[in-house]
Amino acid sequence: MYKGTMGTLELRSEAEALTSQLVSWRRDLHQHPELGFRETRTAALVARVLGELGLEVRTGIGRTGVVALLQGGRPGPTVMLRADMDALPIQEISEAPYVSQVPGVMHACGHDGHVAIGLGAATLLARHAAELPGRVLFVFQPSEEADYGAATMIADGALADPKPDAAFALHLWNTMPLNRVCAQAGPMLAASDVIRITVYGKGGHGALPHETVDAIAATGQILSALQTIVSRNVDPQETAVLTIGTVHGGTAFNVIAETVELRGTIRTFSPAVRETVLTRLRVLLEGITAAMGARYELTAEGAAPAVINDPAMTEVARHAAMQVVGPTSVVWHAPLMVSEDFAEYQKLVPGSFILLGSGNPELGLNASHHNPRFDFDERVLPTGVALLATTAWRFLLERETKIAG
16 A cells, blocks of 8 residues: 555555456466567557557557557656566466467466566556656567567667656566565676587598597587586686587488587676686687687677666665565565566666566466476466556656655
């Protein structure tokens, strides 16, 4: 319950009253998942609901993104609330009545819940638009999983008119108990680089190895050496991950491979640590391939910068969380090595990324994200609505109070 210049508003109870609609939206989206930049059905649903609420809706932003503006009854700043819409290329394993109807595609990260929460927050705030001292910009983003959706929306003018003064987003998190909230300043999620290494040798007959340069043998040495980069070159008080996820090479049992391709990821919080990892990677690749008569190519593509929560915006979110779930349910969480392209918005707008606990082991709803058995406790949906709506409202009120003072 918020007590301010607008009177007493029981946003949590209003959000709870939306539960059946939130569950309906979520289950419909879960049954009809769409991959990144293909979220046409999802975007159409979002645009329809927002339009019916009377918001100014723009579609096709960043290909399949939706942007909507809620005008408050009094002048003031603009606060942005973001929800991601895309699913993952995973075959769902579930007996739920709302199991994915699209073969090989499922909402395995909770984005269906994020969309439902975003629509719920819009519904709640639209009811009180006349009392809002400013504007709320709702951003429904495609292709977060591919780490390009945010940048694509920004390039297409999502933040241009108006440019928000603050940005907030939440992510359901199944390893946190239901309705626990993490809103903390500083590093929250890691930067992500996608790396591709190609090792070139000289192919030939498997029985005549002396006439070849074995790309697989060189790759074996590389894979072993790469494990020393983090353990021996990164300060133990810093954090980094270097993972090789795929290795492809060779065509037959009796043919020595000419090329091998490796793909992986680097996760870091510090730009200096990132540069250390990349520098050592190049040095090791150069030395090993030269020693074995091979050569290499390396590409490293930054997929998303680190999510670093702004202290002032995080205080707004933290106080909103205490208001919605109570102080004892606002918890600290160790920074995560997963990545999120909400960081692209944070380059331009001070913002905070919130984790909202959605797991319930007693109901078997605690599978990890990106797991074919992923599902969450839907009782988290009204909590998410109240949390986002209260955060937006607190920001606008605090800014108005500051200006007036």
